[in-house]
Amino acid sequence: MIAIDDLKFKDNLIPAIVQDHQTGEVLMFAYMNRESLEKTLDSDIAHYWSRSRGKLWKKGESSGHIQHVRDILVDCDMDTLLLKVRQDGAACHVGYRSCFYRNIKGDIVGKKVFDPEDIY
Amino acid sequence: MIAIDDLKFKDNLIPAIVQDHQTGEVLMFAYMNRESLEKTLDSDIAHYWSRSRGKLWKKGESSGHIQHVRDILVDCDMDTLLLKVRQDGAACHVGYRSCFYRNIKGDIVGKKVFDPEDIY
Numbered sequence: 001m002i003a004i005d006d007l008k009f010k011d012n013l014i015p016a017i018v019q020d021h022q023t024g025e026v027l028m029f030a031y032m033n034r035e036s037l038e039k040t041l042d043s044d045i046a047h048y049w050s051r052s053r054g055k056l057w058k059k060g061e062s063s064g065h066i067q068h069v070r071d072i073l074v075d076c077d078m079d080t081l082l083l084k085v086r087q088d089g090a091a092c093h094v095g096y097r098s099c100f101y102r103n104i105k106g107d108i109v110g111k112k113v114f115d116p117e118d119i120y
Numbered sequence: 121m122i123a124i125d126d127l128k129f130k131d132n133l134i135p136a137i138v139q140d141h142q143t144g145e146v147l148m149f150a151y152m153n154r155e156s157l158e159k160t161l162d163s164d165i166a167h168y169w170s171r172s173r174g175k176l177w178k179k180g181e182s183s184g185h186i187q188h189v190r191d192i193l194v195d196c197d198m199d200t201l202l203l204k205v206r207q208d209g210a211a212c213h214v215g216y217r218s219c220f221y222r223n224i225k226g227d228i229v230g231k232k233v234f235d236p237e238d239i240y
Contacts, residue, residue, distance in 0.1 A: 002224050017137050017146055024144025026137055029200040041224075073220040073229065076212050080149040082220045092196050100193040100202045104122050104161075109193065 004034060008079040013049060018091065021070040021084035027091035028099040030059075032081065044069045046083060063119050065089035090114055124154060128199040133169060138211065141190040141204035147211035148219040150179075152201065164189045166203060183239050185209035210234055 007014055013031040020027055032040070036047040036056055046067035050057035060066035066088045073082040090113045092099040101110025127134055133151040140147055152160070156167040156176055166187035170177035180186035186208045193202040210233045212219040221230025 001226050002222065015135060015149060017149060019144075019146055024139075024146075026139060026146065026202055029135060029137060029195060071229075072224040074222050074224055075149060075219040076214050076216070076221070077219070080219075081224075082146055094196050096196070099195040099197070099200075101196070102122065102194050104192040104194055104201075106121050109191075 002074055002078070004037060006078055007037075007074070007081075008077065009034065010079070013051075014079060014081055016048065016081040016083055018046065018067065018083045018085055021086055025098055026100055027067075027085070027087055027097070030057075037081075040069055040072075040083075046085060059091075060088060063089065063093070065091065067091070095119075122194055122198070124157060126198055127157075127194070127201075128197065129154065130199070133171075134199060134201055136168065136201040136203055138166065138187065138203045138205055141206055145218055146220055147187075147205070147207055147217070150177075157201075160189055160192075160203075166205060179211075180208060183209065183213070185211065187211070 012033050016030050016032050018027045030048040033049040036049050039047040046059045046069055048057045067085040069085050071084040090097045095112050095114045095116050096110040097113050098110050103109050132153050136150050136152050138147045150168040153169040156169050159167040166179045166189055168177045187205040189205050191204040210217045215232050215234045215236050216230040217233050218230050223229050
């Protein structure tokens, strides 16, 4: 077992990459503090730290788009996490399954699965 | 085309998730500054900013484990990049194909492809 104390938090946060556990699609990127990681480990439901709102953030709390955590990988430097999840609905608040729905050329490469106006 | 000026750098850096373009395996996580992103776009070879060494870092420069960039995705908030690459050798300096070779239970889940002593 890797202990939470083994992980390297920077300014109390650790980056978390979120990936669909079956398709491998990268869904989003967020930060966790110690409390959100503990809640995630306890519940198997992804919790993050919202830097914009300055508070604990249970993903999907308002939208219902919960992330069920299947595994958590740790990188060689112990300063980044990779969550393997089953995503209910979509990860992106804009309505795409993944937040990475555009490439740098501006092409839409992702799949839209809901209309934000129906949800929020 | 999304312009580099559209991207949100924080302390001159933007996080970059690196994924195998064929298998979807997440290989590593790093940061780019503007110069490293420009060099990456110009050459289609991944360049990062090494925070530990405080300098531009062409991935694979000493090991030969170059990353050939196939596409760069941008997230909804324009503050994170996802590089789709063809990885020569392995991404991780410890010898695993991916830096995310362990889970939080401490199990080895990744594949070792070289012995670091043979390379560095």
